[in-house]
Amino acid sequence: MSVGKKEYTLRCMRCLGGRITVFTGDSAARCSHCGQNWRISWVTPEVAKIRGRIIEGGRKDGASSHN
């Protein structure tokens, strides 16, 4: 529930354009554009940031770009 909580907007670091809305104290949020689920932390009670991704599938290594 977002009642009484402040809203903060983050930029998705996966689709690099979509904006994610979080509310004070949220510890996770999903980008509605690309579906990436993120761990959220709070720098101050008013300022949030993405801390890292929540890995929901297996590891997705590609081939080295040097081949």
Add this chain to the structure above:
Amino acid sequence: MERLAIIDLSSEQVECKDIPENVQRMYLGGEGLNAYLLYNHLSPGVDPLSPENVLIFGAGLISGCDVSSSRFEVTSKSAEGEGGFGTSNSGGFWSAELKYAGFQHLLIKGKASRPTYLWIHDGEIEFRDASFLWGHDTYESLELILDDLGDQNVQVAMIGQAGENLVRFANIMHGLKRAAGRTGMGCIMGSKLLKAIVVRGKQGLKVNDPEKLLDIFTSHRSQIMSTKIYPVISRYGTLTIFCVQNQSGMISVKNNQFNYFEEAEGRLDDEIFEEQYKTKSLACYACPLRCSHRYRIRSGPYAGVWGEGPEFYMMAGFGPAVGNADWDCILAANTLINRYGLDVGSTSGYIAWLMELWQRGIIDDKDTGGLNLDWGNKETILTLIHQMAKNEGLGGMIGQKASRAAVVIGKDSARYLYTQRGMMHESPENTRASRATTLAAATSSRGSDHLKGRCALEFYAMPPEVLAKIYGKPIASDFRSWEGKAWMAVWTQHFTTVVDSLGYCKFATIWPGSTHNLNYKQFCETIKAVKGWDVTPEELMETGERIWNLERMFIERETGILREGDIPPSVYFTPQPLEPLKGEKIDRAEYEKRLDEYYEIRGWTREGAPTAGTLKRLKLDGEPSHLL
């Protein structure tokens, strides 16, 4: 009137000159006036490590006056790479103290007959024996100097053993972590047997309108502290960039083989650093950002190791770039790097290169002296740092040869070495998906330079109308688009050059992507209060362009490498392997087309040389003018 001291280490003579106002208005101070002095005082074709090379220190024009303006620039003919334009920039307290001591610029020539340090205080310059400092690292040297002078408030710029041993990518260090890095300015200082420059002044600063300056200082401080980036930077410093770069797939992993480092999840981030290692925050002179840290490793094999920093570059360069996800190792490496006075980007870049050569079987344990170069091998990482600084073993060879090490190793080693203008590509950078940043970094004067090339506003998908308002021309919101990006690169290069000539920290300006931070308008306000000059943003932009072109003239004169030096490392033309930027690369033909556009905007030939008309427009057609 600001003063220049010309210091001859060979004869131990000093000549002081007032800096004419017309020269200041054309080149400001810091980087700009350093470039002018280098072009005018260095004879063409001189070996960078010879006594004939000059080493120039310059405080910014307004260093010590405004908020977040305490940076200084060190400039010379480069020791790393092709002997081009060498320059580097550091924060701290040194530049303000130099001004209080009565000088804005120092031009050092010749070579001392014994290890020497300079003691500059209240208009006086003394040559002092530094034999007791030679062989000591920067932490030890700092303590010894404070004891020798009996003054805990002096500010010190110095070299560690890396500079003494002429490592091509040695830094000049200030305090415990501030570094004038890249292009081997510490190597040049070591070649002159100059261990340190110590400054202390009580002369104060003469400014045109002190009351107005105080108002401006207060206003600029509030402006910086009201931005969204402020609480993040003031708590985590540049470490916070790591998450952005890694999650966006713009980081170098294992020598640019990959662009996202999954091992970092839950192990390497700014908050873990704060929780487990950080002991305090630190700031440069008169800066509210306080983006630096002091840390201590509390347990494990490196328990008790302490130091200052680290920056994003350390975290990424000794993290993903070398396949390491261990904070302890990164911090132990950070302390070593700072004590020895080595450059982070080059040191980690060469270690990453060697590890890829090991991975591919191009070198084996006979080449490495028994070292195991598996990715993330912590002891090997630290051993190679020791070797580079002390000129021992495989690391020593790398430190002495730099990019020419590929000739020594031979086989297919050069294929995996990413350099520009002969200088190691900044190891953490893997921004090939962003067009303006790639172009601006690749065309920068020293080569591969994110401090001139990072067009941070490119990354934020900002509305076109906002970008047009800032840059004055249409710029595409998508960082993968080339539309308007040649102009964005030019604009950013001029802006960062003005910032480095005034002495501001880039993180107090709009450069890191905060549109509400200081911009040309605020710079003009400060210049008016400090110097009494009525300067417009347009005039400052042209000043940035003038300085940029003078640096290009130096590069043309000393190396002749123009267009071929403006090409990013070969790996930028190969596709990124991992999401979210999988498949992204720079198309070579498109890059060449955009380089043509960039040259056209600049008024340069297709080969990348300023035309006679451009030099005349910028009042550079009379250089070298020997006005100072």
